[in-house]
Amino acid sequence: MTTPTSVLRAPWQELTRQREGATFGIWVFLASELLFFGSMLLLYTAYRVANPDVFTIAGRETDLWYGTVNTAVLMTSSLTMAVAAQAAEADMRRLAIWSLGATVVLGLMSLVFKGFEYAEDIGKHLVPGVNFAMKEPAAQLFFALYWIMTAVHAVHLSIGLGLVGRLAIFGALRRVELRENPQVEVTALYWHLVDVIWIILYPLIYLMGRS
């Protein structure tokens, strides 16, 4: 198996080193992302400790079904993404492209579900403001954090969709060599992080009020 030279870029002189560098770089960036979400989780924790009862009541207003289905969809997308990365590595080009495509479809499904959930939340007056449905003031804090955290997650998911979609389309058109291309692993790691963040958000938003 010859090493594809089309993916080698300056200043790297060999592809193995370039791949190590790209993987290392994305891990450093993911550490940064953890602090990004970490600060929102810190706010959530502080406000939950200050208002345990209200947060429990407010948490029960979220839609458990949308949350759970979204979790299942996103976890499956992590699986297809992992398959895509491994297939690209093993030079199974068709499988890699199909898996990338499946990841895009699952990611889009997740966004669509989230859209439906948002519409339902707006209908139930769960947007903080004058028409807010609940009387406890701190419930507005819970829902402010709910909207911001899920929206920021959705933005990350959309960026991931762009990256995965680009690989899928350009890979299918043979404009991007998938085998040994550091972009595949970098994209996969980013995608998994976005899923891991959701795994943390899911119990905080949907499960904790329902124990």
Add this chain to the structure above:
Amino acid sequence: MTDVAISGELPLPREPSYLAAGHTVASWLATTDHKRIAILYAATITFFFFLGGIAISLVRLDLFTPAGDLLSDDTYNKLFTFHGVIMVWFFMVPSIPGTFGNFLLPLMIGARDVAFPRLNLFSWYLIVTGGACTLYALIAGGVDTGWTFYTPFSTMFSNTHVIAAALGVFIAGFSSIATGVNFIATTHMLRAPGMTWFRLPLFVWAIYATSLVMVLATPVLAVTLLLVIAERWLHLPIFNPDFGGDPLLFQHLFWFYSHPAVYIMVLPAMGVISEVITCFARRRVFGYDFMVYAMVGIAVIGFFVWGHHMFVSGQSPYASLVFSFLSFIVAVPSAIKVFNWTATLYRGQISFDAPMLYALGFLGLFTIGGLTGLFLASIPVDVHVTDTTFVVAHFHYIMVGGTVSAFFAGLHYWWPKITGRLYPDVWARFAAILMFFGFNFTFFPQFIVGYLGMPRRYHVYPPEFQLYNVLSSAGAFVLAAAYLLPPLYLTWSLIWGARAGRNPWNATGLEWKTSSPPSRENFAATPHVEEGPYRYHPEGFAPEHGEDNYRTEGDRA
């Protein structure tokens, strides 16, 4: 590409210099050359530096009289906010990493470029976009919150363009993160053969430690500003006390970034000073290992001291005690650095060239800034001087006296490498001395008047404080003159300056072993490093070629 050991000189590249590698606008705006990106950063931060300087000149002019009769209250608030926002986010934070970090990091470790050249260019576009966004806010009507955007004022009460300004800083934050990721990966992955961690120049260590802080602290600032924008724009209650929100949490999150940000500004400065002092004292850096540990120590401890900004905010007294203790601790590695620079100077053959004068200025000003930092780490003194001009003087000594002096030291030190030209030495020395003088003239009176009780950010003040304010304002104009000189004589040198050889200071380090200015690919051959940095020795005590560079016997007379 052939490999060459650096025991002798490297072969000079045959390619044209990076400056001559293309002359179109596109060749600059689409470049992935770390050296050209450094120049783009330099142009950007210079623009912002003078904008921020104009704003504060008006403020100082207003403070000549106690009545504040030059500016309206509103304009005064907007001007000092303009000054703070521009100087902190668009000058100080990107200054040394964006310019010297970009230019020198690959050169110093023997690499062709940074790890991710396109990401590097993207970082510059991000800071320009953020700068444009913030500039729009400041020109469209201004912002009056101060550079800290404290809630609930910024979210509920201010009638100014907070959203656009905060959005600009948010975008600039991602520039900082991208730069940090790039520098960390570059340092880990692209060192030349033989360039082990403990052979890295201290400037590289400084940029590395800074990058760690950038990557881990900046995202917290980004979220904080995002929350301010969400609260102000969408009226989501985040820090609003009416709903149980806590404005103190904003301060915790804000200072979790913004105290380490001081180290984002000062650590690169320390790197520059280490390079300059060792070169112009002709002595290897005293205690290289401890200099490294001290920098990493500052970066790490710097994450745990943010609470000293909140001693009077009503946070728990136990929290204040812990933060006070940790704030004293962070002074230890800083002091180690000052002592080691001093020890490097001891028995050195010091030549007072312009970079050295700036570096010595740094030593004095940084020491005063550091010592007054101990006052502020001490809770009772801090309570007395909180929100007075004492604090203003303290952080200006660190950030302007320290970092800006170091920036000028680095600019004069590496100017021949960057441009291939020498500048008029007399003018440069004059500017360095004038800057030191003007700086103390401006800020020392603020320690006194702040201790006496003059609040910061006020433009109407009791007449008994006028003397100090007049001194300070007069000093500010001396300082402004000192800042205006370098652009003049450095521009002159670009056209009429004598050609610099590859190593005009007779300095050590890989960056001096290639041509001035370097070619696009930096080195004609991959260097092989066989020794640590700073092969400087007092005349008459030079060890034989090939001897261990860290031996100390050579220094004993």
